[in-house]
Amino acid sequence: MQSDLHGMDVAAHLHPYTNFADHAERGPLIMDGASGVRVRDTEGREYIDAMAGLWCCDVGYGRQEIADAIAAQAKQLSFFHSFFGMATEPTIRLADRLKQLMPWPIARVFFGLSGSDANDTQVKLVWLYNTLRGQPRKTKIISRQMAYHGITLGASSMTGLTPVHAHMNLPLPGFLHLTAPHHYRYAAPGESETAFRDRLVAELEATIAREGAETIGAFVAEPVMGAGGVIVPPAGYFPALQDVLRRHDILFIADEVICGFGRLGRPWGSQALGIEPDLVTIAKGLTSGYAPLAASLISERVWSVLAAHEAELPQWNHGQTYSGHPVCTAAANANLDIMEREGLFERAAHQGEYLQRRLRETFADHPHVGEVRGLGLIAALEVVRDRDSRGTFAPEYKLPFRIFRRLLDKGVIARAVGVSGIAMCPPYVVEEADIEAIIDAIHETIDELVPAALRASH
Numbered sequence: 001m002q003s004d005l006h007g008m009d010v011a012a013h014l015h016p017y018t019n020f021a022d023h024a025e026r027g028p029l030i031m032d033g034a035s036g037v038r039v040r041d042t043e044g045r046e047y048i049d050a051m052a053g054l055w056c057c058d059v060g061y062g063r064q065e066i067a068d069a070i071a072a073q074a075k076q077l078s079f080f081h082s083f084f085g086m087a088t089e090p091t092i093r094l095a096d097r098l099k100q101l102m103p104w105p106i107a108r109v110f111f112g113l114s115g116s117d118a119n120d121t122q123v124k125l126v127w128l129y130n131t132l133r134g135q136p137r138k139t140k141i142i143s144r145q146m147a148y149h150g151i152t153l154g155a156s157s158m159t160g161l162t163p164v165h166a167h168m169n170l171p172l173p174g175f176l177h178l179t180a181p182h183h184y185r186y187a188a189p190g191e192s193e194t195a196f197r198d199r200l201v202a203e204l205e206a207t208i209a210r211e212g213a214e215t216i217g218a219f220v221a222e223p224v225m226g227a228g229g230v231i232v233p234p235a236g237y238f239p240a241l242q243d244v245l246r247r248h249d250i251l252f253i254a255d256e257v258i259c260g261f262g263r264l265g266r267p268w269g270s271q272a273l274g275i276e277p278d279l280v281t282i283a284k285g286l287t288s289g290y291a292p293l294a295a296s297l298i299s300e301r302v303w304s305v306l307a308a309h310e311a312e313l314p315q316w317n318h319g320q321t322y323s324g325h326p327v328c329t330a331a332a333n334a335n336l337d338i339m340e341r342e343g344l345f346e347r348a349a350h351q352g353e354y355l356q357r358r359l360r361e362t363f364a365d366h367p368h369v370g371e372v373r374g375l376g377l378i379a380a381l382e383v384v385r386d387r388d389s390r391g392t393f394a395p396e397y398k399l400p401f402r403i404f405r406r407l408l409d410k411g412v413i414a415r416a417v418g419v420s421g422i423a424m425c426p427p428y429v430v431e432e433a434d435i436e437a438i439i440d441a442i443h444e445t446i447d448e449l450v451p452a453a454l455r456a457s458h
C-alpha cells in the first residue's frame, strides 16, 4: 500500500515548491495523523511540527471541537453561497466577529479561500477605490524583495522572490519591489539599523518621486516577512514608511496571513510593528488550517468611497463560488472559540519569549549561526560559513535544504527560508520541552552537516 501510494504520487501529483528530480528519487513523505504539535507518517514515525504545517496550525492538530463543527455544518447545510444577498449563519457570525476582533475601524469583510486570492482582492479594491475617487492612474503596487504574498497573478506579482516569477511573465507591470528590510544581509558594512532604516525610507521617497504619487495605489507588506526568511524590520521602519505613504495618499495593505492571530506576541502583527492598515489580509490562523479560508478586511476609509459611488458601483462584481463557504466559516468560529477560551494569543506571546530567549542563548557563540531573529512564536537562524564574512555555503550544496532533510530524520519539521535561514513557527500549544527538542535537533544537525558543507564550499 505504501509503495503503491509512492508510485502514484510520483506519477500523478504535481507538488507545490518541490524539486522534480529530488521528488522522483525520494517520493513523498505521506502524513496520516496528528495531535497537538506532532504529526505522524504512514510508517508510524512521529515528528514535532515546528512549522505548524505551513505557518498555519496555530491551535495544534486533532482538535475534536473543530472537527465536530465542520461535521455538524456539513450535515446541516453543506454549502450555500453568498452571491445575490444569500447568507449562512456561521459566515455572518464570523464577519461580525472579525470586525470586533480588529483594533482598527473595519467596515466590511470579504471572504476568500487562500491568502493569495485575498491579496488579489486587495489589488482590485485599491483599483476600485482610486478609480471611483477620480484617480484611475493610481494603480501601482509597491512591495518588497523577498516578500511572499502568494501565487495568484496579483499576489505573485507582489511576491518578491524571483523563483516565483521566473519564466512566467511575472511580475505583472505596475508591481514594484523595494529592498527587503533585512539588516543582516542588506545593510552596508558598518551601517547601523537606524541608518539602514532611513536609507529604506529614502528609497521609498525616491521611488514615489520617480514613478509619480499619482500612479501609486498601495504599499503591501507582511509585518514580519515569513517565507522570505523571517525578517524583522529595524525599529521604527513601518511608522516612518507610513508617514511617507500618508503624505502621498497611498494605501497600506497589511498581509497578516502569517503574523495575524497572535503569532508575533500581539493580536495582530501590525500592532507589534506600528502599522495602521487600510486593508488587511488574513488566512492561515483564521481556521488553523482545518479548512481553507481567507478574508480581505476593508477599512472605513476604503469602504466609504465604494459606498459613496452607488451609481457607478451598484454592486461588488467580485466573488468566488466558495466565498464564505459555511463549512469553512464554521471551522473558523470553532477555531476562534478555542483561541479565546484557552487564551492562545497570550500563550503565543509567552511561549514566543521562551523560544526567542532559548535560541539566542543556545546560538550566541556558535561559529556558523550568524544571526538569530524573530518575534513572538516565529524565528529563524542564519547559517553561515563564518560570522565575520557572513558568507553562505556553496549554493549548489543546498545546506539549508540538507538541514531540513536531516531534521526530518530526527523527527523535527523545520524549513529552509530566505538566503540561508532555518525557520520555526510552531503551534501555540508548543511546550517548553518541545522547544528544547527542536533547538537541540537543529543544533546537532548544523554541527553534523557543516564540516562537509565547508569542504564543498572551498
Ligand SMILES: Cc1ncc(COP(=O)(O)O)c(C=O)c1O
Binding pocket: 054, 055, 113, 114, 115, 116, 117, 119, 148, 149, 150, 151, 222, 226, 227, 255, 256, 257, 258, 283, 284
Ligand atoms: C504572508 C503570506 N501571504 C500570503 C500567502 C499566500 O497564502 P496561500 O498559500 O493561502 O495562498 C502566504 C502563504 O504562505 C503568506 O505567507
